[in-house]
Amino acid sequence: MSKTLRFTTLTAVLPLVMAMSAAQAATPKETLVMALQIDDILTFDPGESYEINGQEIGTNIYDRLVRYEAEDLTKLVGGVAESWTVSPDSKTFTFKLRPNLKFANGDPVTAEDMAWSIQRVVLMDKTPAFLFTQLGWSKENVKSLVQATDPHTLTFKITEDLAPSLVLNLMSTLAASPVDKKVALSHEKDGDLGNAWLKTNSAGSGAYNLVAWKAEESVTLEANPTYHLGAPHIKRVVVRHVPEPATQRLLLEKGDIDVARNLSPDQLAPLSENKDIRIESFPAGDNYYLGMNLSEEHMKNPKVRQAMKMLVDYDGMVKTFLKGRFVVQETFLPIGFMGAIPYNPWKLDVAKAKSLLAEAGYPNGFEIEFTSPNLSPWTDMAQSVQQTMAQGGIKLKLVQVELKQELQTFRSRKHQMVLNSWAPDYFDPHSNADTFAHNDDDSDTPKIKPLAWRTHWLIPDITKQTLAAAKEVDTEKRKKEYEDLQKKVTDDGPFILMFQDANPVAMRSNVKGFKLGLFADFNYYRTVTK
């Protein structure tokens, strides 16, 4: 070996050896380090945030008027509100706020803060504004309809006919978080109600404070010692953006992170044998479905739609490549929602599907285009569907594209059939009913464009029923309405509803109390211990 070569080898190896001493991993005791793909976060302003991970972290920064707390995610309880009453005509809602509540900076939480925080959602007209405008509030009337009647009492009136349970569920969304009015307005720029500042800063009364958000890099939270349910065990939460799941797995195995959130089934499988790591799976609120287009001649025929629903191997997929991550749920409401029923009438039945197709006049089947996102698990689902449909004679021309592009095709109704998923906007059955079972204007310029519109499913009668269910004061009757609606959509609609998702989480075995809810809204960090 020449001298030079020896020298170059040495220069290459030396830094590696020097680094050896530095590499010893373990996260600090009172810090939770979580790897999560957080490149969707655009803002932390609760009046603007509408991305999944923004909602999750916002949940931990801000308290809400009312909420589903980590201890029991099925029961609506007070957040900053201690109690509430609804007028007999279900139009006026009065909330008594808890006394002595404080924002993280020590300012008292007043009814004025709460009223202003709700008003600004409507006034700013960002994405979440639709949650409140359905109550009949507008930029013009919201200040007079939502008011603090005394420092501890918030009163609002709604002008639309809506079920009180729906109204309260809307008040449990991130948008109904109290923001410290004084602080926000002190940072106001050009009448933005503090929006620009609140994108990257927090002024809330939740379990944690936002310390820093470095877009596409990390979010750091710090425990709020004055939080009304007690200071959290974990003093510091660091959410690191780790885009590559394989990298998340390595970090977890090494102990450099405590929790990995974006592992795929093939990465989870080998981890299950590692005694330092625990894997838990939590049901999620999103469902996966196939959306048809009823402007396509074949699918206008209800018999064809039925046949297609019999040409999907629901159980087969869940038992093989989707194992552990999805469950079969053939209605538009995920289990866990009010009114959701385990109604799964469709099974793979090629013979019956063939005879239905023959009855419909297509004994030799037909060919349509099938658009699917080019990501796992969509790709695998699409191939399975393509294969079973072919058994019945329906030839699917599979087009796999970027998710955004696929959504674009679907939104503009240029598809013939798409594979898609839907996540509810808030914890109320109306959220999904209003999209799967609402379309009374099939023109190209309707006021709203729900999923039923995207599929050209014109259903004025079902739409009436959906809107009536949203207004039903009697909660039991309301549930019955949703049960009926689910069956109608599943039986006859242009949707082949297939699965309810589940979120698997891999964590170091010393991490306790980490749970995920049906929604990003229900993911609390304050229950975690290490």
Next chain:
Amino acid sequence: MTAAAEAARTNDGWARRFAGLTRHAAKTLLSVALTFLGLTCVTFFIGRVIPIDPVLAIVGDKASIETYNRVKIEIGLDQPIPVQYWRFLVKVVHGDFGNSVITAQPVLEDLLRVFPATIELSMFALIIGVVLGIPLGVIAATHRGRWQDQVIRFGSLLGYSMPVFWLGLVGLLLFYAKLGWVEGPGRLDVGFDDVVPTITGLMTVDSLIEGDSDVFWNSISHLMLPSSILGYLSLAYVARMTRSFMLGQLKQEYILATLAKGLSPFRVVWVHALGNVWVQLVTVIALTFGSLLEGAVLTETVFAWPGLGLYMKNSLFNADLNAVLGGTMLVGVVYIGLNMLSDLLYPLVDPRAREER
């Protein structure tokens, strides 16, 4: 010649040289401006033809038609394409790339934040590539056809053909997960986050300025693996190019002459032959640096490295057009800058170029 005449001649010489320089500068500026204009044009129109709706990227899936239309007008998408391009150009000239959809920050601020991370990574990679690549190339050339040459050529062919994504993961698995020699993904351990204030954005430099040796060594340890992997790619290229340049030089007659005069073969190869190769190598190195920026896209994804590559990838996937355009412009400007820089460096390594000026 009288003193006055001599002074006049000197003045005349200076004036000519000055005129020459101005002409050269004007030419360079014009070509830069044209390249820049072409760059804006191509990036802008590519951004407009991709089948993704930038309005939806902003307002989201659930927005009402009213909100959608309002935003569409706000970002100027209701205007004809040439008008949009003109507005874009005017803004860019003023240094305004608009706000990023994903980060809600001005794109320029984002770029200033993420670019140092990429610069740091690429600089380390380049140093590795050059420091190892050139000697290896020289050795391969002097041992042409022998085993040293075969090994080096095979090694650099591997560097060419291996996907950086795969190499990164295998590297992590081996050196981080199994052997524990280096720190894993990210620029620093969680415990060191925000310990050192951002001055240059280069973690190694900032920690040295602050005199914090823990942060310095931690950042070096985090840098080691991604920069080695990225460096391997440039090493492969630099070594192959050096080899072929050197082979050209070693065939020249002056080599034989210097050897005949009794100079040591070591000096002949490493001083005389290599000295004549530098001109070509400067261009190769400049281009390598440019391609490192591109290579960073995948490396940064594997190593969760918050730099320009990761930023661009996310922007692209999220239809964040302002960010994509801003990032593309930055990479383009760096390329233009590198070309100019290598032009400027020629005279340093080639006396003939010095005289031509």
